[in-house]
Amino acid sequence: MIVTITPNPAMDESYTTDEFRPGRWYRARSVVRSPGGRGVNVSIILKQLGYNSVSTGFLAGHTGRYIRDELLFRGITTNFVNIKGENRTNTFIRDDSGGIETAVTEEGPTVSSDARERFFWNLERIMPRVAAVHMGGALPPGVPDTFYRDVVDIVKRKNVPVYVDASGAALDLAIEALPTVVKIDQRFVSSIRNVTLSTLDHIMEIAKRIFDEGVDWIIASYFNKSNVFCTTKGFYLAEAKLETPVTYRAASDALIAGMIVAREERMGIEDTMRFGMSCVIQTVSCPQKGLPSRAAVESTLGDVTIQKI
Amino acid sequence: MVVGDIMDRDLTSLAEETSLLEAISLMALHDTSGLPVVNTAGQVVGFLSEKDILRAVIPGYLGYMDENFTMPDVAKIKGMVKRVGRDPACDYMTKKCIAFDEEETISNAMMQMFRKNIRRAPVMREGMLVGIVDREEILRGFVHDNFAEGEVEIPIMSAK
Numbered sequence: 001m002i003v004t005i006t007p008n009p010a011m012d013e014s015y016t017t018d019e020f021r022p023g024r025w026y027r028a029r030s031v032v033r034s035p036g037g038r039g040v041n042v043s044i045i046l047k048q049l050g051y052n053s054v055s056t057g058f059l060a061g062h063t064g065r066y067i068r069d070e071l072l073f074r075g076i077t078t079n080f081v082n083i084k085g086e087n088r089t090n091t092f093i094r095d096d097s098g099g100i101e102t103a104v105t106e107e108g109p110t111v112s113s114d115a116r117e118r119f120f121w122n123l124e125r126i127m128p129r130v131a132a133v134h135m136g137g138a139l140p141p142g143v144p145d146t147f148y149r150d151v152v153d154i155v156k157r158k159n160v161p162v163y164v165d166a167s168g169a170a171l172d173l174a175i176e177a178l179p180t181v182v183k184i185d186q187r188f189v190s191s192i193r194n195v196t197l198s199t200l201d202h203i204m205e206i207a208k209r210i211f212d213e214g215v216d217w218i219i220a221s222y223f224n225k226s227n228v229f230c231t232t233k234g235f236y237l238a239e240a241k242l243e244t245p246v247t248y249r250a251a252s253d254a255l256i257a258g259m260i261v262a263r264e265e266r267m268g269i270e271d272t273m274r275f276g277m278s279c280v281i282q283t284v285s286c287p288q289k290g291l292p293s294r295a296a297v298e299s300t301l302g303d304v305t306i307q308k309i
Numbered sequence: 310m311v312v313g314d315i316m317d318r319d320l321t322s323l324a325e326e327t328s329l330l331e332a333i334s335l336m337a338l339h340d341t342s343g344l345p346v347v348n349t350a351g352q353v354v355g356f357l358s359e360k361d362i363l364r365a366v367i368p369g370y371l372g373y374m375d376e377n378f379t380m381p382d383v384a385k386i387k388g389m390v391k392r393v394g395r396d397p398a399c400d401y402m403t404k405k406c407i408a409f410d411e412e413e414t415i416s417n418a419m420m421q422m423f424r425k426n427i428r429r430a431p432v433m434r435e436g437m438l439v440g441i442v443d444r445e446e447i448l449r450g451f452v453h454d455n456f457a458e459g460e461v462e463i464p465i466m467s468a469k
Contacts, residue, residue: 054320068319072317072318072319075318076318077318077319077320077439077440078318078319078320079319079320079321080321082321082335082338082339083338084338121324122320125322125324125347125349125351126320126351128350128351129351129437
């Protein structure tokens with residue numbers, strides 16, 4: 001089984017307005033609600049690609065119940081730790097006239113040490129049956145920056161591939177434990193280990209350093225359409241042809257979900273990148289959470305250009 | 310339709326050594342009346358329900374509860390909660406609990422649950438916990454299976 005970990009899940013509320021400027025009142029033309037958070041998104045996209053996963057993390061309050069029920073409706077297995085408080089709501093406002101999106105996110109509920117202990121107990125218990133683990137997103141109050149590193153340690157002991165998509169100190173510490181795949185999202189990570197990720201050279205420099213430490217794959221977003229891949233076969237720049245992007249919100253999650261599927265199906269390095277990037281194309285063009293189908297992903301494999309750099 | 314089609318795919322469970330107090334707290338947080346007990350390998354070894362906990366806390370009283378003249382000794386019950394609260398779940402769980410394979414038919418599951426008067430049961434695949442099913446879901450699945458589309462609207466919570 002594939003396990004996804006979302007320490008700070010959310011309900012994503014996406015409003016579309018004809019225009020949006022701060023300080024004014026608007027009536028939304030449409031509202032789309034969906035369960036969210038990095039791992040939750042990966043679980044949803046994996047399901048759309050035909051793969052079951054177990055979604056884990058911390059749930060709280062009415063929002064937590066909404067997230068769990070939505071995952072249940074989608075046939076996704078859950079193993080969350082329920083805690084007191086209320087999960088966050090992330091609000092997105094898409095302004096159709098300018099084609100830009102504004103986001104406001106919350107901090108999330110406080111996770112107690114008992115809840116963290118229970119989470120690790122759950123994880124240890126299901127580890128014998130696990131084929132891959134993905135974790136990502138912001139950490140809620142009460143969860144220390146060492147959380148992802150501790151999870152990587154547990155997963156690596158069982159020789160199971162582990163994917164990390166995080167930012168800040170939590171990402172730095174997780175890298176120390178040498179996960180299999182590290183995703184660096186430039187929207188949230190402006191620098192890593194004191195190297196500013198402003199140019200392609202800087203991205204390649206830091207990716208090479210992390211690779212030399214023992215991480216198999218490092219993926220860094222490069223503008224909206226591209227990702228830099230650092231692999232055992234060298235560096236690649238993969239670019240997606242995006243015709244009518246609706247939202248980039250779950251793009252990173254689509255890429256990781258695609259890579260997990262590619263690994264499960266033992267695809268080669270180039271096919272893995274192509275499949276992952278095609279998942280991105282489909283997800284950024286889809287108004288609903290995730291992508292339409294696996295067939296849709298396969299139809300846009302040719303819209304990905306990959307060059308060795 | 311089989312149990313696997315309608316079950317709640319949730320893996321929340323108790324360890325054999327989980328204390329009764331912790332079990333009560335988990336049941337409250339997860340808004341449930343009972344949880345499966347699993348061993349370190351993830352195999353279902355029993356089920357702890359509210360009734361099992363009541364039986365542990367007020368063993369002598371449970372049989373008298375239906376009688377109008379029963380006056381519970383609250384002080385004694387409080388003392389019992391303190392006494393058994395630290396005991397492990399495996400001491401009070403139902404060991405030979407009803408559990409279904411995910412391929413079990415809904416009608417068979419329904420018959421067994423009503424015959425044994427149980428509300429929730431673990432669902433397993435090769436002995437490992439894969440979900441939980443309760444009477445409400447079973448009933449929904451049964452109606453869904455036996456009425457024509459449009460005759461009655463029954464949303465099915467989970468899909469395979």
